[in-house]
Amino acid sequence: MAIRIGSTLNALRLRATRQWYLGRALRRRKQVQPVRVLMKTVPRDAILCFVTQRNEAVRLPFFLDYYRNLGVGHFLFVDNNSDDGSADFLLKQKDVSLWRTTTSYKAARFGMDWINWLLFRYGTGHWCLTVDPDEFLVFPHCDTRSLQALTHWMSTSAIKSFPAMLLDMYPDGRIGDQPYRAGQNPMEIARYFDPANYMVHKNGRYGNLWIQGGPRARSFFGRTPERAPALNKIPLIRWKRNYAYISSTHMALPRALNIVYDEDGGERISGVLLHAKFLSSFIEKSSEEMERGEHYADSQEYQAYSAALQDDMTLLTGESREFEDWRQLEHLGLISSGNWA
Amino acid sequence: MTAPTRLGVVFLCHDELAVASSMVRIWHDGGAAVAIHVDRRTRGKRYNAMCQSLADLDNVEWADRRECDWGMFSMVEATQSAAAILLENYPDVTHVIVASGSCLPLRPVRELCDYLARHPGVDFIESVTAMDVGWTVGGLNIERFERYYPVSWRKRRMLFDWLVQAQRRIGLRRRIPRGLVPHLGSQWWCLTRETLSAILTDPRRGEFDRYFRWSWIPDESYFQTLARRHSTRIESRSLTLANFDDQGKPYILYGDHAEMLALSRCFVARKFWPGATELLARFPEDAGPAHAQDEPDPAHIERIIGAAVMRRRLGRPGLYMQSRFPKKDRENGKTAGSYAVLQGFTDLFPDFEHWLQARVDADVHGHLFAPDAVEFAGRPEIGPGGLSSHPETRDYDPFGFLTSLIRITDRSQVFQYAPRDAQDLSWFMVTDPNATIRVVTGAWIVPLMHSDMPFDDVRRIAAKLQRIELGQLDILRSVWVKADVEVWELADFVSRPAAILQRIVRDLTPGSWPLYDQPPVLRDLDQVGRFLQRLRNAGLQPRLMGDFPATRSEQDWHV
Known part of the structure; x- marks a missing residue:
């Protein structure tokens, strides 16, 4: 009985949380000003991709091509006051709707209020992928099957959300030794990842798994692992009007969206987001971001990076693996095809 | 006709x-x-x-x-x-x-x-x-x-x-x-x-x-x-190939199944994904007159689908990740491979790790769960799979630490353990059939005896370690034990160390028959009896070492 009251209370609390976050997003809807909106032309079954970006002109060409190839039908970008011409570049694309904001990234819960609003307004009924410009989705069978095949299968299997944890990728030498040029596949430079040092904890209240580890945790947070950045993400959801992302795409509400793992020993389907953060552009970026102080937890993470960058950070170790394909990741146990044979 | x-x-x-x-x-x-x-x-x-x-x-x-x-x-x-x-x-x-509409004629x-x-x-x-x-x-x-x-x-x-x-x-x-x-x-x-x-x-x-x-x-x-x-x-x-998953939903066929479908020689298969243009373009396929009378044989395709069903239901043992995070005792295998936990040996033989490494087909680590370090074999800063050697990181998720280590390495893992080490995993290892646990109880007294700490501190530490080891023994003797466990008292072990070590090496590398070779160098144990008596005299009853005579000669009285 006590348990039942407890879980009912938790349910009510989560409902309030969800409505509060949704309310925030709706109140802040005026912060995102439409620049060009092409949503009327988007077919009802298109897969939508939601992105917040700031000065990512170098990364965008490859990013767009990558997701077009996977099968994304339309991109919804929020441009956070860029001054490097990335907005103009986006306006040249036929499959991009663009919004612009000049308000604080941090005050908008690191952009999630903006994205929640766009999801609320345009996402309902679509499969919606929410990623950053340095994140590249890899899912089981992605070399032979499109994202449509995946979402079709998930729809027929009554799966509402797809987990893909961040897999930090890094180059073999010092970061920045190999310059990245626009249009290049970032995984040509940042080819390596950590195979098996991920720490998993279950978050009882929200039901999600909290995953930390990888090169950032071992290099910068060895003595304070609890402060290492979260890697768990749920970037692909068949959106409904009452859904909301709570903390980045790490967790969403209602709670059922977070239960993407099996607790009886079986495996459900999952993928990864290859996180090509550690490129040459990262060095300029991290000093800039630290000064702006617009990131999570007082940009603690960026402070650690810039300290390490002083002495030429190298993330590669003898235990690193070179990325091959999704089968390699499945063999290592980082992703699973579940029962999608 | x-x-x-x-x-x-x-x-x-x-x-x-x-x-x-x-x-x-x-x-x-x-x-x-x-x-x-x-x-x-x-x-x-x-x-x-x-x-x-x-x-x-x-x-x-x-x-x-x-x-x-x-x-x-x-x-x-x-x-x-x-x-x-x-x-x-x-x-x-x-x-x-x-x-x-989703049945595709293959022939x-x-x-x-x-x-x-x-x-x-x-x-x-x-x-x-x-x-x-x-x-x-x-x-x-x-x-x-x-x-x-x-x-x-x-x-x-x-x-x-x-x-x-x-x-x-x-x-x-x-x-x-x-x-x-x-x-x-x-x-x-x-x-x-x-x-x-x-x-x-x-x-x-x-x-x-x-x-x-x-x-x-x-x-x-x-x-x-x-x-x-x-x-x-x-x-x-x-005559229609149709497979169902464990939820009763039909399996969906994609372009990459084409080869397998062709080899199955089935007449019709379902359900194909409407976007699988490769399938629509390829089938029905005429394999030539030599194959016109082939019997349908879906065994291969059914095996593959059966494997997917098993993966969804049982998963891979010892894997903990974003889409498989079993509750306690629902793991279908707590760890991915065999491993051995040796307690007490490094206290008796200072060079035990190297001695053992030369004799078994396994990775022999030091004290992986030591309070101040993670002693991977060879003491690298980054262990197998990229595991950190910071004890704080290890203790943040000890289950993940051990299961990742076992899953990522090819050989079986052997590590040293002691009552001094982090004890979060006692129950986990004892209830895991993959674990081999060998314990010499009370061996931790030997390094204490040789240390030059003040006796009061020694007595305090001895009391604490004894309490911890007694707790371990309760677990090792519970009815839930699934691991392969053997326990010797210190006195019992030192009376025939070579024979017991032989057996341990044999257990760790089945099939091998080690030569009667040089046992590792044993620490000096002459004073153990007297040292235990001193603890008794200080009011602490040693319970785990077995029988050592309190005095063997008049000289002992003066130690």
């Missing part, structure tokens, strides 16, 4: 009509007569477009459209009416097969006709008696026939479940019509004209229809049951 075989196709569809039309065309071009039933809820515009696109074909009939709900009798009615049209309009049709239709001609009078219909459990996946068996199921499970699940519960409670049971033995099977059957018309013109058909109308999923039991009544020869298997 009898009349040539001609196939009739009962074709059921409700969406993806463009793909469905091309399937109709394949059947038609193969010489079959097709009767199409389109769900009434499909929009008129799309239906008309489909009619238009097939207008140039003769031998195509359109059945009256009804609303078809999954698992309801309307599916049977649609099949009945389309089948009746075929039998009536095409007297030369000898066999009728049921197909849908030319004439090869199927030829196959049927070579097996005259055979009804290919999977038909398993409902009494023997095992055909259905995640559903009801005999209860399908003994209760009333007036509402759709898909649409009104709550009401459906409530009705089943209520009927169970009041003990409501339907009487199965006399002469019928309930059978279940795939709805994708292929019946001879004789059997099918016998079913459709059965004088008791009204009675049977009334009965099946309120049973559950009659499309998987109506024809399967009645074929048993009328058929002269049933071959209980389906």
Whole structure:
């Protein structure tokens, strides 16, 4: 009985949380000003991709091509006051709707209020992928099957959300030794990842798994692992009007969206987001971001990076693996095809 | 020679009509007569477009459209009416097969006709008696026939479940019509004209229809049951390859399955993803006259799908990740491979790690759970798989630490353990069948004895370690032990160390027969008895070391 009251209370609390976050997003809807909106032309079954970006002109060409190839039908970008011409570049694309904001990234819960609003307004009924410009989705069978095949299968299997944890990728030498040029596949430079040092904890209240580890945790947070950045993400959801992302795409509400793992020993389907953060552009970026102080937890993470960058950070170790394909990741146990044979 | 075989196709569809039309065309071009039933809820515009696109074909009939709900009798009615049209309009049709818009003919239709001609009078219909459990996946068996199921499970699940519960409670049971033995099977059957018309013109058909109308999923039991009544020869298997996962959902076929499908030599497979253009372009495929008479052999494809079902249900042992995070005791294997935990040996033999590494086929680590360091073999800063050697990181998720280490390494793992080390995993390891645990109790007293700490500190630490080790022994002797455990008292061990070490090496590398070689150098144990007596004198009763004489000579009194 006590348990039942407890879980009912938790349910009510989560409902309030969800409505509060949704309310925030709706109140802040005026912060995102439409620049060009092409949503009327988007077919009802298109897969939508939601992105917040700031000065990512170098990364965008490859990013767009990558997701077009996977099968994304339309991109919804929020441009956070860029001054490097990335907005103009986006306006040249036929499959991009663009919004612009000049308000604080941090005050908008690191952009999630903006994205929640766009999801609320345009996402309902679509499969919606929410990623950053340095994140590249890899899912089981992605070399032979499109994202449509995946979402079709998930729809027929009554799966509402797809987990893909961040897999930090890094180059073999010092970061920045190999310059990245626009249009290049970032995984040509940042080819390596950590195979098996991920720490998993279950978050009882929200039901999600909290995953930390990888090169950032071992290099910068060895003595304070609890402060290492979260890697768990749920970037692909068949959106409904009452859904909301709570903390980045790490967790969403209602709670059922977070239960993407099996607790009886079986495996459900999952993928990864290859996180090509550690490129040459990262060095300029991290000093800039630290000064702006617009990131999570007082940009603690960026402070650690810039300290390490002083002495030429190298993330590669003898235990690193070179990325091959999704089968390699499945063999290592980082992703699973579940029962999608 | 009898009349040539001609196939009739009962074709059921409700969406993806463009793909469905091309399937109709394949059947038609193969010489079959097709009767199409389109769900009434499909929009008129799309239906008309489909009619238009097939207008140039003769031998195509359109059945009256009804609303078809999954698992309801309307599916049977649609099949009945389309089948009746075929039998009536095409007297030369000898066999009728049921197909849908997602059924892909893999081989030319004439090869199927030829196959049927070579097996005259055979009804290919999977038909398993409902009494023997095992055909259905995640559903009801005999209860399908003994209760009333007036509402759709898909649409009104709550009401459906409530009705089943209520009927169970009041003990409501339907009487199965006399002469019928309930059978279940795939709805994708292929019946001879004789059997099918016998079913459709059965004088008791009204009675049977009334009965099946309120049973559950009659499309998987109506024809399967009645074929048993009328058929002269049933071959209980389906010519359509259809596999289901553990939730009873059909497997979906994609372009990358093409090779496997071709090799299976099945006639028809379902369900394919409508976007799988490679499949649509490739099949039906004529493999040449040498293969025209191949028997269907779906074993390989079924194995692959079976493996996927197992992965969904049981997963890979010892894997903890974003989509597999089993609760305690639901792991189906706590760890991925064998490992050994050795307690007490490094306290007795300072060079034990190296000595052992040379003798076993395994990675021999130091104290992985030491409070101030993670002693990976060779003491690297980054351990196997990229594991950090910071104890804080290890202690943040000790389960993940150990299971990742075991899963990522190829050889079996051996590590040292002590009451001084982090104890979070005691229960985990003891209840894991992959673990081999060897303990010399009380061995931790030896380094304490040799340390030059003040005696008061030594006594305090000894008390603490003894408490911890006694707690460990409670766990090691509980009824939940699954690991391979052996425990020796210190006194027992030092009386015959070489023999016990031999046995441990043999246990860690089965099949090896180590030579009687040099045992590792043992620390000086002369003073143990006296040291224990000093602890006793200080009020601490040593309980784990066994019998060491308190004094062996007059000299001992003066230590």
